[in-house]
Amino acid sequence: MKKNILFKTVLGCASVALLTIFNSCSPGGDETSPIVQDETSLIVQEKTKGTAITARAALAQYDFSKFDGETSSGNGGTISDRAYFNPSTTDNTTFFDVSSSGYRVFKCFAAYGNRTEIKEKKGEESPITADKDMEYIAKLESIPSDGVTVAQIHNRHPDVNRPLTRVFVKSGVFYIRTTTNNPNSSSGTYSTVTGPNYTSGTDYTLRIRFMSAGYATITITTTSSTITKDITPSVNWNSYSSTYYVKAGVYTGGSDVAPKLSMKAFDFDRVY
Numbered sequence: 001m002k003k004n005i006l007f008k009t010v011l012g013c014a015s016v017a018l019l020t021i022f023n024s025c026s027p028g029g030d031e032t033s034p035i036v037q038d039e040t041s042l043i044v045q046e047k048t049k050g051t052a053i054t055a056r057a058a059l060a061q062y063d064f065s066k067f068d069g070e071t072s073s074g075n076g077g078t079i080s081d082r083a084y085f086n087p088s089t090t091d092n093t094t095f096f097d098v099s100s101s102g103y104r105v106f107k108c109f110a111a112y113g114n115r116t117e118i119k120e121k122k123g124e125e126s127p128i129t130a131d132k133d134m135e136y137i138a139k140l141e142s143i144p145s146d147g148v149t150v151a152q153i154h155n156r157h158p159d160v161n162r163p164l165t166r167v168f169v170k171s172g173v174f175y176i177r178t179t180t181n182n183p184n185s186s187s188g189t190y191s192t193v194t195g196p197n198y199t200s201g202t203d204y205t206l207r208i209r210f211m212s213a214g215y216a217t218i219t220i221t222t223t224s225s226t227i228t229k230d231i232t233p234s235v236n237w238n239s240y241s242s243t244y245y246v247k248a249g250v251y252t253g254g255s256d257v258a259p260k261l262s263m264k265a266f267d268f269d270r271v272y
Contacts, residue, residue, distance in 0.1 A: 013203045035070025035122050043069040062104060064088045066124050071095040071116040073108045102260045106249045110144070110258040117249030121187045124270075125156050125243040128233060131271035132210040134246045138263045139203050143169055150204050150261060151218055151248045153231065157240040159184045162242065165231050167195075167206060167218060168253070174198055174220050176229050197224040203264065 069085040073095035091098045095116045097105045108114040126132060139151065147170030155162045160183045167176055174195030181189040190226040198204060199222075207219045233241070248266075250259040 035049050063268045067118040068121050069118050072114045092252050106261040108250050110255055110256045115251035117247050119247035120245035125245050127242050128210050128244055129212050129214050130210045133269040135207040136263055136266040137205045138261050141260045142257040143200055144252050145256050146254035148259040149251040155240050156243045159241050162188050169198055193229050195220050195227045196222040198222045
C-alpha cells in the first residue's frame, strides 16, 4: 500500500478532555441520530503531537471508485428517505458539487440527523485487520452548535446499531468517540478522546488506517496540532468482526446551520 505524507509536524501540545454524551444509531450500520445528550461517555485524554503545519503535499486524486454517496438532502431533508449518488460523476447539486477549484463539496440540510456522505460500497466490508487506508484534506464551514461528524468506522452487520468510531467537530475541537459496549444494545457507552483545536474554514487532514495487527489508527492534523489515536475493538465487537467499513462527509448533530465540507483531496487504498 502506498503511503501519503500530508504534513510534517513536531511534538507539541496536549489535549484537554471534555464530557460529551451521545445517542445511538439505527440497526444495520446506518445512523439516524448523530450527537445528542442522553448516553454515557467516558472521557480520556490523549497526547497531541505537533504545533503548526510546516509543509503540505496534496493527494493527487479523488479515488471514489470503491465508494457510494448517500444523502438525505436529495429527498428534501427526510432523514429516513435517503437518496444515493455516484460521487465520481455527480456535480452541480444542492448536496454535492465540484467547485471551480475542483474541490468536492459536501452539503446537507441543517435539520438534526441529515447527512451527505461517501461510504465504502456494499461488499467492500472487511475485518479491522485488512490493509485499508482512507485519507483526505478538507475545510469545514458552518459548523452546527451541536457538532458535525466528518468520518466514521462503521459496521454493516444487521445487528449493529452504532459506529465503532466517529470523528466529529464541535465548538472548535475535534473529537474521536469509540463505542465500548455491545453495539447491538439499545443505548451506547463510549470513550471520547479530545483531538486538535479547529478553526472553521481552515484546512485539516484526516486519515483512517486498518492495521494487520488488529487495530485501526486515526490521525487528525489541523493548523493547531496533530493527534493519532489507536482504535482496538473491544470483545463486544467479536461477533461483528468481518463487516467494518469507512465513510466520510457531513452528518449534522445540530439544527442551527447547514454544514459544508470542501474536500481538496481524497485517496483510498486497499490490498486484497
